[in-house]
């Protein structure tokens with residue numbers, strides 16, 4: 233008999249895995265349930281014809297301190313991308329960022345960077361919630377001009393969030409601007425050798441995993457009941473719901489008012505990641521291209537995967553990987569792979585001057601994301617912050633994931649660690 237507290241973690245994305253690992257390190261008996269046959273969720277990769285294709289998250293930044301910490305602890309190689317140049321699409325051409333707007337707009341935008349210096353850390357929503365005064369698009373249009381709003385702010389949001397800048401809080405944007413201003417070198421792009429899958433796999437090797445195990449139902453209480461895919465019910469001292477908020481909303485049967493409020497009010501953009509095999513020599517050494525919505529309403533951004541080196545270059549071929557803007561993605565989510573490839577090719581041709589014919593794009597792989605990115609919209613930041621202080625852990629059910637902290641893999645992982653600490657304090 234063991235007197236260890238038993239905890240189930242639902243969802244083996246990077247947030248759930250970091251949470252489970254932290255709990256295990258602190259003496260808890262942890263079981264992780266994952267609906268897929270692989271771990272990582274939106275941080276995972278698939279190898280096909282020798283090419284590693286990152287299905288969701290594509291690149292990491294040097295400022296991802298916790299991700300770097302675990303890579304180091306687990307012996308995963310942290311590699312700098314081979315080239316780091318960015319470009320932005322304007323009137324069919326790819327131009328350097330600095331040339332995308334006129335001098336006056338640039339000065340006004342620079343002033344906004346200066347004002348952002350007093351804002352909080354973008355990887356901690358608690359620090360930003362009090363500064364959430366407006367949506368990013370309207371704010372920047374008013375104070376820096378329409379060009380800045382369209383070519384920097386909306387293009388940034390499209391590329392990294394797949395939705396428009398009206399749906400992101402200006403505090404979230406300014407938190408990122410502050411970091412770019414104060415620690416520019418730390419935004420250098422990196423990857424893990426073996427693709428995005430490497431870190432989730434390393435966590436999973438150290439945990440008690442149940443793969444191919446979608447959880448059907450959670451009923452909170454002094455003991456929490458978990459019903460697995462076979463209909464078998466088990467009880468735990470606590471359950472961490474590290475699935476997307478939309479899923480947690482469906483499977484958690486008796487949420488409190490506060491828990492229900494956060495799940496109901498979390499919205500995601502949709503997207504599709506799509507990769508084509510292309511001749512390496514057609515691509516200049518530009519790593520990432522932002523596609524402003526005013527220029528193209530289908531493609532939100534694309535990357536030259538040759539920046540990742542040997543794991544994505546074979547026989548003179550590499551991958552170009554594009555993400556779709558949410559409205560375009562939604563029209564394609566239910567289509568077949570072939571239909572999606574066919575619909576995207578002409579759009580990519582319009583958004584990418586490196587190609588002159590769709591025949592240069594060879595279908596490689598794609599992944600559909602109904603819930604791609606949580607929207608950190610104006611008004612929502614305070615709700616999230618309040619929840620993390622007051623609603624968390626009721627009924628011995630804890631919520632966890634990128635939607636409760638800040639953006640991207642580092643935000644998700646940090647949230648997993650924070651939720652583990654909250655659970656340890658409560659139990």
Ligand SMILES: Cc1cc2nc3c(=O)[nH]c(=O)nc-3n(C[C@H](O)[C@H](O)[C@H](O)COP(=O)(O)OP(=O)(O)OC[C@H]3O[C@@H](n4cnc5c(N)ncnc54)[C@H](O)[C@@H]3O)c2cc1C
Nearest residue numbers: 243245246247267273274288289290291447633634640641
């Ligand atoms: C296309 C795309 C590109 C991105 N690019 C980047 C990038 O370049 N850099 C970056 O840092 N971030 C990027 N991100 C964001 C990043 O991937 C996410 O913020 C992060 O991975 C979210 O982790 P998570 O653990 O919160 O959620 P998830 O990874 O979604 O984990 C949730 C897990 O729950 C599982 N699950 C769902 N339902 C059940 C159930 N009923 N039972 C059991 N398990 C269940 C899912 O299968 C999944 O594994 C990108 C995301 C997408 C979609």
